[in-house]
Amino acid sequence: MLIINNLKASIGGKNILKGISLEVKPGEIHAIMGPNGSGKSTLAAVLAGRELVEVTEGTVTYFGKNLLEMTAEDRAKEGIFLGFQYPIEIPGVSMVNFMKTAVNENRKHKGLDPLSASDFLKMMREKKELVEIDSKLANRSVNEGFSGGEKKKNEIFQMAMLEPKLAILDETDSGLDIDALRIVANGVNKLKLPDNSFIVITHYQRLLDYIIPDVVHVLYDGRIVKTAGKELALELEEKGYDWIKKEVENNIIA
Amino acid sequence: MNGKSEVTERYIELYKENIDKISGVSSHYINSFREAAFEKFRELGIPTKKNEAYKYTNLNIFFDHDYKSYFMPVTSDFVKAEEFRCDVADLDTHGIVLLNGFYPTINEKLRQLPSGVWIGSLNEAAVRFADKIEKHYGKYAKTETDGLIHLNTAMASDGVFIYVPEGVTLTKPVQIVNLVQSDEDMFNQHRNLIIVEKNAEFSLIICDHTLSPKKFLTNAVTEVFVGENAHFDIIRVQNEHNNACKITHTFIHQEKNSVASSNNMTLHGGLIRNSTYHYLGGEGAESYSYGLFLADKWQHIDNFVNVDHASPHCTSNQLFKGVLDDMSTGAFNGRILVRPDAQGTLAYQKNNNILLTDDAKMDTKPQLEIYADDVKCSHGATVGQLDDDALFYLQSRGINKREARLMLMFGFAHEVIQNIKIEALRERMDNLVMQRLKGELSRCASCMVKCG
Numbered sequence: 001m002l003i004i005n006n007l008k009a010s011i012g013g014k015n016i017l018k019g020i021s022l023e024v025k026p027g028e029i030h031a032i033m034g035p036n037g038s039g040k041s042t043l044a045a046v047l048a049g050r051e052l053v054e055v056t057e058g059t060v061t062y063f064g065k066n067l068l069e070m071t072a073e074d075r076a077k078e079g080i081f082l083g084f085q086y087p088i089e090i091p092g093v094s095m096v097n098f099m100k101t102a103v104n105e106n107r108k109h110k111g112l113d114p115l116s117a118s119d120f121l122k123m124m125r126e127k128k129e130l131v132e133i134d135s136k137l138a139n140r141s142v143n144e145g146f147s148g149g150e151k152k153k154n155e156i157f158q159m160a161m162l163e164p165k166l167a168i169l170d171e172t173d174s175g176l177d178i179d180a181l182r183i184v185a186n187g188v189n190k191l192k193l194p195d196n197s198f199i200v201i202t203h204y205q206r207l208l209d210y211i212i213p214d215v216v217h218v219l220y221d222g223r224i225v226k227t228a229g230k231e232l233a234l235e236l237e238e239k240g241y242d243w244i245k246k247e248v249e250n251n252i253i254a
Numbered sequence: 255m256n257g258k259s260e261v262t263e264r265y266i267e268l269y270k271e272n273i274d275k276i277s278g279v280s281s282h283y284i285n286s287f288r289e290a291a292f293e294k295f296r297e298l299g300i301p302t303k304k305n306e307a308y309k310y311t312n313l314n315i316f317f318d319h320d321y322k323s324y325f326m327p328v329t330s331d332f333v334k335a336e337e338f339r340c341d342v343a344d345l346d347t348h349g350i351v352l353l354n355g356f357y358p359t360i361n362e363k364l365r366q367l368p369s370g371v372w373i374g375s376l377n378e379a380a381v382r383f384a385d386k387i388e389k390h391y392g393k394y395a396k397t398e399t400d401g402l403i404h405l406n407t408a409m410a411s412d413g414v415f416i417y418v419p420e421g422v423t424l425t426k427p428v429q430i431v432n433l434v435q436s437d438e439d440m441f442n443q444h445r446n447l448i449i450v451e452k453n454a455e456f457s458l459i460i461c462d463h464t465l466s467p468k469k470f471l472t473n474a475v476t477e478v479f480v481g482e483n484a485h486f487d488i489i490r491v492q493n494e495h496n497n498a499c500k501i502t503h504t505f506i507h508q509e510k511n512s513v514a515s516s517n518n519m520t521l522h523g524g525l526i527r528n529s530t531y532h533y534l535g536g537e538g539a540e541s542y543s544y545g546l547f548l549a550d551k552w553q554h555i556d557n558f559v560n561v562d563h564a565s566p567h568c569t570s571n572q573l574f575k576g577v578l579d580d581m582s583t584g585a586f587n588g589r590i591l592v593r594p595d596a597q598g599t600l601a602y603q604k605n606n607n608i609l610l611t612d613d614a615k616m617d618t619k620p621q622l623e624i625y626a627d628d629v630k631c632s633h634g635a636t637v638g639q640l641d642d643d644a645l646f647y648l649q650s651r652g653i654n655k656r657e658a659r660l661m662l663m664f665g666f667a668h669e670v671i672q673n674i675k676i677e678a679l680r681e682r683m684d685n686l687v688m689q690r691l692k693g694e695l696s697r698c699a700s701c702m703v704k705c706g
Contacts, residue, residue, distance in 0.1 A: 073652050073654045092664070092668040098648070105653055
């Protein structure tokens with residue numbers, strides 16, 4: 001599905017990603033962990049098509065296509081979804097209008113007719129229930145005045161509406177209390193189909209109690225320094241990141 | 255010089271040429287203001303950029319011009335105006351069609367609506383409702399600095415009079431469709447007086463259209479009295495062609511516990527200047543001042559707001575937004591004056607602008623004068639581009655860049671539009687703004703002149 005090969009990227013001339021290689025197969029859940037400033041969010045931004053990030057080297061192939069040549073909107077239409085770490089407030093744009101436009105753009109791309117107003121509202125209702133989002137939120141402007149937890153739930157709601165093939169969740173768990181965390185995780189689990197994949201970026205292991213990853217990567221200083229099964233997350237929770245940092249430094253010295 | 259520029263001379267001459275004719279058709283009481291106003295105008299002149307309140311607006315583009323006529327209505331002028339119909343579906347209003355600001359002389363000059371509300375010609379009302387006119391006319395439009403208001407008082411001969419008696423709620427708004435039409439370049443001035451008595455409720459919509467492609471200059475003054483505990487809304491929809499200049503001065507005088515709002519929606523027009531004066535003259539009064547403009551090409555849009563907190567425990571809120579394309583320019587000047595006695599004042603002001611090109615320019619100037627201690631006051635102004643983060647957020651959901659930009663601009667504008675309480679008008683404004691943002695024609699369908 002997604003093959004990242006030796007990806008290097010910089011923001012404003014500063015090198016952030018220093019050679020990342022990663023393959024995500026259909027149906028897999030990958031967790032990317034790592035300390036602050038290791039490049040996790042930059043990786044998410046590159047995959048979603050943020051122009052702010054400049055790719056300096058490497059390739060990203062998505063279903064056989066060169067992802068880096070696609071616009072952000074085309075990536076979304078091809079099934080990539082980014083759950084934002086800090087969802088943006090957009091006053092004056094209603095959630096309904098936003099989602100209707102997004103859903104119909106995605107349908108157009110697939111050669112489908114736009115949904116009728118009643119079908120669309122029905123879909124909204126079903127997805128709201130699925131992700132347990134307060135139905136009033138959908139009547140407001142996009143993220144405006146939402147609490148931190150509401151914003152994150154709203155990301156999961158949008159994911160439910162757009163039914164992506166590859167969802168990248170960028171620290172969706174940060175700032176959530178345990179109930180909100182459970183709702184977010186349940187949403188993800190309900191949306192998990194045999195063929196779609198997730199990249200879950202997180203600081204903490206606790207989200208991975210609910211979303212069980214197939215693979216865990218540790219990103220440090222722009223590189224993936226360790227890849228293992230789900231037990232790695234537990235080890236990190238227990239021992240922190242210091243031992244990884246030491247290992248990396250020792251390897252460099254050696 | 256003191257304002258006596260060549261441009262000012264032009265209007266001094268105009269006054270002298272027309273004053274006999276004007277006085278001849280006007281009521282005695284309205285005439286009694288003219289001389290003093292003329293002297294004041296002579297002294298102050300047509301405002302230049304040296305006048306702080308007109309710092310960013312060059313009026314000479316329209317004032318330094320030889321208008322072939324100074325408009326005084328005759329019966330035959332109104333035939334075309336009578337045929338005009340507003341096409342906003344579901345907008346259920348008491349309609350009035352004006353020509354160049356004047357109430358038709360064809361039909362009855364004063365008409366009574368349900369519950370004793372009167373609408374009609376100001377000049378006629380000055381005769382029939384002398385007591386009301388004498389109580390309110392010329393009492394609120396006060397200025398020591400703006401010569402244009404005095405020019406209006408000196409020369410205006412008619413306009414709209416609306417009287418809403420005590421305790422009356424007019425459920426349907428009154429809609430004034432003001433058509434500007436002439437076969438030659440024309441200057442016109444009119445004067446409106448609106449009286450909303452104690453405990454009354456009333457909404458007014460004023461739509462401006464131009465019907466012929468001549469150069470027009472309008473200088474209009476509206477005085478509004480909002481009695482104790484009364485509610486009043488005024489919404490202006492400005493849709494004139496780019497060879498038209500519209501200057502409006504609206505004075506809203508509020509008594510105790512009254513609520514008033516003003517909303518200026520500017521879609522088209524060459525040079526537009528809206529001055530809105532809110533006077534909070536009684537405890538617990540609330541005022542809301544909104545404005546939205548979309549400008550392109552060479553348009554210049556200037557909103558000037560003056561909120562005078564003259565009494566304790568009043569609330570005021572200003573929200574003005576502009577979207578500027580091409581080489582258009584705009585100005586916002588928002589003054590909040592909190593007088594020493596006005597304790598417990600809440601006053602807010604927000605002015606946000608989006609520049610779509612490098613050539614567009616916006617000047618914004620908050621002006622806060624606070625002489626009381628117990629005051630909550632905030633203001634904020636921004637001039638910038640569309641938010642990149644928001645743009646990316648929309649794109650990341652599959653919405654293409656062009657559509658995403660439109661959505662953001664629309665959302666930006668909608669924040670002002672959403673304050674219009676009349677649903678059919680709110681929807682029409684949303685549609686007009688969306689069309690305008692898409693670069694389509696955004697004129698009302700029954701209008702014959704292509705705006706912009």
